Amino acid sequence: RKEVEQDPGPFNVPEGATVAFNCTYSNSASQSFFWYRQDCRKEPKLLMSVYSSGNEDGRFTAQLNRASQYISLLIRDSKLSDSATYLCVVTTNNAGNMLTFGGGTRLMVKP
Amino acid sequence: EADIYQTPRYLVIGTGKKITLECSQTMGHDKMYWYQQDPGMELHLIHYSYGVNSTEKGDLSSESTVSRIRTEHFPLTLESARPSHTSQYLCASSEYRGQLGGGKLFFGSGTQLSVL
Numbered sequence: 001r002k003e004v005e006q007d008p009g010p011f012n013v014p015e016g017a018t019v020a021f022n023c024t025y026s027n028s029a030s031q032s033f034f035w036y037r038q039d040c041r042k043e044p045k046l047l048m049s050v051y052s053s054g055n056e057d058g059r060f061t062a063q064l065n066r067a068s069q070y071i072s073l074l075i076r077d078s079k080l081s082d083s084a085t086y087l088c089v090v091t092t093n094n095a096g097n098m099l100t101f102g103g104g105t106r107l108m109v110k111p
Numbered sequence: 112e113a114d115i116y117q118t119p120r121y122l123v124i125g126t127g128k129k130i131t132l133e134c135s136q137t138m139g140h141d142k143m144y145w146y147q148q149d150p151g152m153e154l155h156l157i158h159y160s161y162g163v164n165s166t167e168k169g170d171l172s173s174e175s176t177v178s179r180i181r182t183e184h185f186p187l188t189l190e191s192a193r194p195s196h197t198s199q200y201l202c203a204s205s206e207y208r209g210q211l212g213g214g215k216l217f218f219g220s221g222t223q224l225s226v227l
Contacts, residue, residue, distance in 0.1 A: 034215075043201055043218035044154070087154075089216075099216065103153040 006102040023088030117219035134202030
């Protein structure tokens with residue numbers, strides 16, 4: 001079983017739709033959680049950190065559920081420019097605090 | 112924008128050649144990483160470093176080697192390139208924050224390597 005798992009998608013949604021992705025992690029000692037965005041043939045870029053109380057940044061809302069060991073990303077009012085792969089990243093409290101990337105969820109927003 | 116640079120952006124070479132992929136960052140970050148990614152596939156960590164003179168192997172077995180003689184420089188070398196090495200190589204850096212972790216990675220634009 002992978003440490004960090006994501007549904008690869010693709011999620012095909014119309015403009016204006018609300019879409020949500022989940023990411024599950026297997027290590028209960030995981031400390032920090034992040035969502036990255038990666039456009040086709042580009043490098044990943046940090047989208048937002050995920051805090052225990054949940055956090056929002058414009059149309060994006062991230063939530064953490066430690067009991068069920070998953071994090072979520074909600075995108076409201078989808079734009080064409082939101083089309084990308086969304087990567088879940090988890091750090092674990094071990095030597096070096098290594099980051100583990102999920103395989104990514106691909107989102108396609110259609111006109 | 113992040114101050115981390117990779118060269119070359121694209122490289123096409125023949126089998127058996129020795130190559131070095133360059134990565135430099137000007138942010139003073141202690142931790143640096145090399146990832147390998149095929150199109151549409153997930154990132155695989157191949158090497159990382161905590162700082163000068165520190166190098167570690169990542170999750171994915173790789174025939175490449177790295178060095179960290181200076182904080183800002185983390186080159187990756189393939190002694191004898193093969194077609195199976197064809198992939199995108201992404202360099203990244205972050206602040207090392209000990210127990211606090213450090214999830215904010217800054218990535219370079221990548222090197223697309225094709226070995227014929």
